[in-house]
Amino acid sequence: MGTSKWLKDRVAIVGMGWTPFGEHFQWDYTDLLKLAAADAMADAGIGREEISAAWLGTAFPDAGVYRGRSGMDLAESLALFDVPITRLSNYCATGAEAIRGGINSLLSGESNAVLVAGVEKLRDRAPQESIVKMMVETGHPYYQKGFTAAGTFATYARRHMKEFSLTREDLAMVSVKNHLHGSMNPKAHHRKEITVEQVLSSPMVADPLSVMDSCPTTDGAAVLILVRAEDAHRYKGTPIFFKGMGMSVSTGWDLPFFDDRCNFLSFRATQVAAQRAYQEADIQDPIREIDLAEVHDCFSIVELLTYEDLGFCAQGEARNFLKSGATTRDGEIPVNVSGGLLSCGHPVGATGVRMVCEIVEHLRGQAGPRQISGAKTGLTHNIGGPGAIASVLILGMEANL
Amino acid sequence: MVVGIKSYSVNLPRRILRVHQGSSSTSMLGPDEDLFTLGVGAALKMDRGFETVQRVFFATNGSPFVDRSLATQLCPYLNLGCEVECYDLQGSRRSGMQALLAGMRMSQSGEDSLVIISDGGTRASRCEDDGFGYGAVAFLVGVGESEDQFLATLVSRSIVQSALLDEWQVESRHEGFVEHHHGDHRFARTLGYEDSVSLALKGVMSDLGWEAKDVDRCVVYSPDKKTGGAFLKRHGFDLKRHHSDFISSRWGLTGAAHTSLMMVAELENAQVGTRLLVLNYGEGADASLWKVQRVKRQGFLEEPSISLTNDHFSKLSQNLLKAKESASGFTSEIMEHRNRNLWQGRIGKQCLNCEAILTLPLPGCPRCGDSKWKEFPLALTGECFSITWEHYYPSQESPQGMAVIRLDGGGQLTLQVADSIESSDSQRMDVGDRVELVLRRIHNLGGRPGYFWKCRKILDHQISQQGDSK
Numbered sequence: 001m002g003t004s005k006w007l008k009d010r011v012a013i014v015g016m017g018w019t020p021f022g023e024h025f026q027w028d029y030t031d032l033l034k035l036a037a038a039d040a041m042a043d044a045g046i047g048r049e050e051i052s053a054a055w056l057g058t059a060f061p062d063a064g065v066y067r068g069r070s071g072m073d074l075a076e077s078l079a080l081f082d083v084p085i086t087r088l089s090n091y092c093a094t095g096a097e098a099i100r101g102g103i104n105s106l107l108s109g110e111s112n113a114v115l116v117a118g119v120e121k122l123r124d125r126a127p128q129e130s131i132v133k134m135m136v137e138t139g140h141p142y143y144q145k146g147f148t149a150a151g152t153f154a155t156y157a158r159r160h161m162k163e164f165s166l167t168r169e170d171l172a173m174v175s176v177k178n179h180l181h182g183s184m185n186p187k188a189h190h191r192k193e194i195t196v197e198q199v200l201s202s203p204m205v206a207d208p209l210s211v212m213d214s215c216p217t218t219d220g221a222a223v224l225i226l227v228r229a230e231d232a233h234r235y236k237g238t239p240i241f242f243k244g245m246g247m248s249v250s251t252g253w254d255l256p257f258f259d260d261r262c263n264f265l266s267f268r269a270t271q272v273a274a275q276r277a278y279q280e281a282d283i284q285d286p287i288r289e290i291d292l293a294e295v296h297d298c299f300s301i302v303e304l305l306t307y308e309d310l311g312f313c314a315q316g317e318a319r320n321f322l323k324s325g326a327t328t329r330d331g332e333i334p335v336n337v338s339g340g341l342l343s344c345g346h347p348v349g350a351t352g353v354r355m356v357c358e359i360v361e362h363l364r365g366q367a368g369p370r371q372i373s374g375a376k377t378g379l380t381h382n383i384g385g386p387g388a389i390a391s392v393l394i395l396g397m398e399a400n401l
Numbered sequence: 402m403v404v405g406i407k408s409y410s411v412n413l414p415r416r417i418l419r420v421h422q423g424s425s426s427t428s429m430l431g432p433d434e435d436l437f438t439l440g441v442g443a444a445l446k447m448d449r450g451f452e453t454v455q456r457v458f459f460a461t462n463g464s465p466f467v468d469r470s471l472a473t474q475l476c477p478y479l480n481l482g483c484e485v486e487c488y489d490l491q492g493s494r495r496s497g498m499q500a501l502l503a504g505m506r507m508s509q510s511g512e513d514s515l516v517i518i519s520d521g522g523t524r525a526s527r528c529e530d531d532g533f534g535y536g537a538v539a540f541l542v543g544v545g546e547s548e549d550q551f552l553a554t555l556v557s558r559s560i561v562q563s564a565l566l567d568e569w570q571v572e573s574r575h576e577g578f579v580e581h582h583h584g585d586h587r588f589a590r591t592l593g594y595e596d597s598v599s600l601a602l603k604g605v606m607s608d609l610g611w612e613a614k615d616v617d618r619c620v621v622y623s624p625d626k627k628t629g630g631a632f633l634k635r636h637g638f639d640l641k642r643h644h645s646d647f648i649s650s651r652w653g654l655t656g657a658a659h660t661s662l663m664m665v666a667e668l669e670n671a672q673v674g675t676r677l678l679v680l681n682y683g684e685g686a687d688a689s690l691w692k693v694q695r696v697k698r699q700g701f702l703e704e705p706s707i708s709l710t711n712d713h714f715s716k717l718s719q720n721l722l723k724a725k726e727s728a729s730g731f732t733s734e735i736m737e738h739r740n741r742n743l744w745q746g747r748i749g750k751q752c753l754n755c756e757a758i759l760t761l762p763l764p765g766c767p768r769c770g771d772s773k774w775k776e777f778p779l780a781l782t783g784e785c786f787s788i789t790w791e792h793y794y795p796s797q798e799s800p801q802g803m804a805v806i807r808l809d810g811g812g813q814l815t816l817q818v819a820d821s822i823e824s825s826d827s828q829r830m831d832v833g834d835r836v837e838l839v840l841r842r843i844h845n846l847g848g849r850p851g852y853f854w855k856c857r858k859i860l861d862h863q864i865s866q867q868g869d870s871k
Contacts, residue, residue, distance in 0.1 A: 132793055141732040142744065142853045143761070145843055146794055146803045146817040154789035155805055155815075162787075162832045204800070207790040255767055257815035258760045260807055264787050 008280055009399045011103050012232035012239035015044025015225030016357045020187040021345040024219040029067035029121040030077040032221035036350075037078050037117060040223035045236030048078065051225075052111035054085040057098035057118040059348035059384075063134040064121045068349065074117060084110075092298065093247075093384030094118060095222070095352020096391030100247055102226045112231065118354070119221040120347035127217045131348075143254045150214055150299060151206035152257075152386040157301035158208065159264035164316040166304070168208050170323075172199035174300035175212050175342050177328055182339020184370040189218045189345030199300075213300040218345025222353035232398075240360045243377070244283065244394035246276025251388045267387035270309035274392045277379075278311075281394035286311050287326075287333050290394070291375040292362055294355035296383045297340040306381055307335070310392070329370065337362070337370050352382035352391065359395045404505050405551030405694065407513070408541040409665050411701040412443035413652055414534070415820050415857075418709045427653030428521070428534035429709060431820055432797035433841040435465040436535070438852060440519030441478050441840045443537035445781060446699075451479050453543065455512035460490040460500035461520045462657045465850055475517065477745035478840060478852075494622075494683030497538070497657040502689060504542045505555050513543030520656035534653025538661045548694045552668060553677070556690040559604025563685035567593040594628060598680055601688035602636060605678070609690065613637035616690070618671065619644045620663040621680040632680075643678075647702055657683075664691075669698050705860045713822060732846040744853065747838075749812050751777040758812040782859070783808035785834045788818070798822045806836055806856050817843065819855035830858040 017039025019032050027035070041048070054075075058068025067073045071085025090097035095118035102114040122130045132148050139145060144152070160166040176196055182188040199212040225235070232239035250269035256262040274286075283289050293310070297303035304318035312333060313321035321327065327335035338344055338358040341351060359378030361367040380393045414434065417426040430439070440459060444451075459471035466474065472487035490496035490503070497518035504514035521535025548554055567589035598621075606612065619638055623629025626649075630640055638644065647666040648659065655662055660681040667677055675693040680686065740762045742748040750759040754771035760779065765772045783806045790800040802818025818830055819841050830836065836856045844851040 128793060136794060137730045139730070141730065141737075141844060141846070141851055144803075144815065145853070146791060146796065146801045147815075148791055148793055151789045151791045151794070151803050155787040155803070158789060158832060159787045204790070204792050206792065206803075207800075209789075252761075252767070254761055257805060258813055259767060260758065260811065260813035261768065262813070264805065 014235035018222035021220035036221035036223040044225040055098040055101040057094040057349040059094040091384030096382035118350035154206040170319040178340040182343025188339040215341035220347035244277040244281030246273035248272035269390035277392040293379040295381040355380035405554035410446035425650040439537040443539040453513040456514040458500040460496040498681040520658040536655035558689040597686035601686035605688040747779040750774040780809040
């Protein structure tokens with residue numbers, strides 16, 4: 001470990017748990033949190049009394065059930081009292097932000113073992129009453145009035161179509177691939193394979209994105225237990241180490257739509273976050289050095305843009321890269337083997353944490369039928385806002401293994 | 402010192418509805434338009450700035466506001482200063498020409514007046530077979546050194562007032578339609594129309610010692626297809642020579658705006674020296690004689706319309722009902738007032754350090770962080786850089802278009818697409834299309850209309866017109 005490294009091999013994941021993602025009409029927000037936390041703590045073999053701090057990521061309490069507005073909601077769900085608990089939101093990158101909080105607390109010496117949770121309970125409301133309604137009714141009276149989340153990303157898709165001859169079929173193939181992967185994931189919201197024709201014939205949401213180009217609105221929770229590397233072997237779970245992390249806020253909520261510098265072809269936040277993460281993890285050639293990636297495919301176009309922004313392929317080449325099969329489970333760099341957001345669903349605060357759980361399972365060799373054999377290094381990519389925020393995490397095995 | 406019309410501009414709804422088996426049509430407001438947006442649109446189409454304007458008139462017969470002056474509300478959208486005098490003329494079908502004549506008289510003091518006339522939805526009595534539509538005209542009037550500085554100068558005028566109640570609107574107004582009650586037709590036609598218009602005509606002609614033959618063209622307000630023409634005939638005018646109506650059969654009867662719309666239609670087709678008689682009716686009558694000094698065609702008579710089908714009409718109606726169900730959200734008068742220069746006056750900022758053009762109310766340049774700015778007026782035209790159609794946004798024009806617009810001269814806005822619901826493929830906005838900004842109602846929170854800019858595709862005819870003028 002070089003002295004210039006602030007993170008690489010210094011923090012380990014010793015426990016992880018995530019609930020099945022889906023419509024959990026039988027479970028409340030607190031149930032989801034409790035279930036995921038119980039699994040993570042059992043995985044680590046850690047007692048409640050050992051946890052010295054916690055982070056709770058819930059992006060949109062007001063679009064859900066008004067829980068997750070403060071760390072108090074984690075405290076009472078887990079009976080975890082007398083420790084600092086921070087509730088945070090960073091739009092759809094909330095999960096990654098919670099992880100960052102936990103890492104920094106450990107590295108600062110504030111705490112010795114931290115619990116990082118992401119939870120979102122959206123399906124107690126009808127799908128269009130939650131996040132869609134949030135953008136329609138509680139947004140700015142003028143700026144972006146008329147958009148739903150799908151529309152903001154659709155403007156990128158439309159521009160890509162213009163510049164690089166991207167087609168709706170190309171977009172649909174992302175969803176087809178991820179649903180194929182998701183069919184192997186028992187915790188995914190949608191576990192059925194689909195066809196290009198089904199994507200194309202599903203109802204339009206925001207041209208050119210149809211329902212099946214879009215991730216579902218989902219309930220779910222995911223929890224990690226993090227400790228400093230030197231403490232990792234005190235716990236039961238096989239430790240997986242953070243090799244690199246980059247997080248960037250590179251524009252604003254409204255700014256891309258009001259700044260003629262924005263070309264709607266890429267997300268600078270992803271590029272910056274990736275650069276930082278690669279530097280920390282000493283990644284020179286991501287395609288060769290990364291064994292699998294979980295990327296933020298809230299809409300099919302975003303996965304394609306992300307191939308380019310992460311340096312997996314050149315700008316404009318994403319469609320050919322996808323068509324080459326490089327990102328399917330047996331490809332050069334499998335992307336979204338979990339099924340991604342398109343298949344797993346997107347309980348917003350939980351997503352960034354769930355991505356890390358998926359990588360941990362593969363690196364531990366516990367991913368069952370979707371296991372990427374020999375996986376040693378994985379990447380997660382979690383974005384927020386209209387691509388304004390991005391987190392890239394690089395995870396790997398213990399340095400001497 | 403001469404007083405006259407320096408410029409005019411017209412704003413007519415793009416949508417028309419065919420009536421009488423397609424032999425005529427009427428203009429229709431979109432669900433996000435009202436008489437205020439129509440009037441602002443007319444003013445913004447004027448081919449010159451408003452630096453010289455010291456007085457604004459807004460004439461209409463159907464204000465969307467109860468206790469606000471439309472002329473005052475309009476000022477921020479035209480960047481008119483607080484020293485400008487504002488007058489509303491309302492409550493009469495004749496208020497349009499009254500405003501123009503008042504503007505002419507008050508401008509004799511040496512200052513320019515902006516006169517905006519926006520009206521419609523008013524059905525004249527005894528004309529159930531005629532359509533009623535919407536339209537707006539703006540006039541810039543003022544003084545000059547010589548007649549050739551004007552499009553038209555006023556030769557003479559005569560005004561007759563009459564409290565005669567020949568017809569009146571009932572209070573209720575729903576979906577833009579106004580119910581009318583009227584008294585006995587013959588009473589209205591004789592003691593109302595004939596007496597008042599005759600008196601006004603006599604006043605203006607005897608003032609000059611003119612007869613019908615001395616007039617080149619006539620514009621006459623007519624509550625139905627026959628009355629106006631019959632009047633002219635009775636008074637010695639030759640209908641073939643003097644009279645034609647370019648407005649009514651395409652855009653319908655447009656209430657207080659109708660006479661002035663017919664008047665500017667004449668100015669479009671006139672020759673220098675044409676003597677134009679304008680006869681107007683409603684709570685009395687006014688007659689004015691104008692001399693055409695210069696012809697500068699605006700081309701509004703050739704502007705393309707989009708013809709609504711019954712399917713469009715029923716889709717619009719369904720969307721109106723759907724959209725009403727989710728009419729809640731956030732708005733703030735305080736925030737709006739704070740940002741009025743940008744949101745209403747379209748005054749952006751340009752960073753003095755890196756020249757970035759800012760169209761958001763931010764305290765510093767988002768590119769270089771500098772906080773030194775100069776004002777940057779944003780253009781009303783641009784190009785569609787990207788676009789999507791939102792199928793799940795509850796809109797009166799669902800699917801709601803959202804377009805990223807690169808403005809001419811610089812700056813970017815992302816705006817709702819207007820006038821889209823009935824567009825054919827060729828009329829539907831796409832990446833690369835030329836677009837124009839239009840002011841529309843974007844919400845009605847708390848019962849108050851909230852206006853903001855939307856965009857729409859410039860149709861082919863308009864593009865060639867713009868090209869011609871360069």
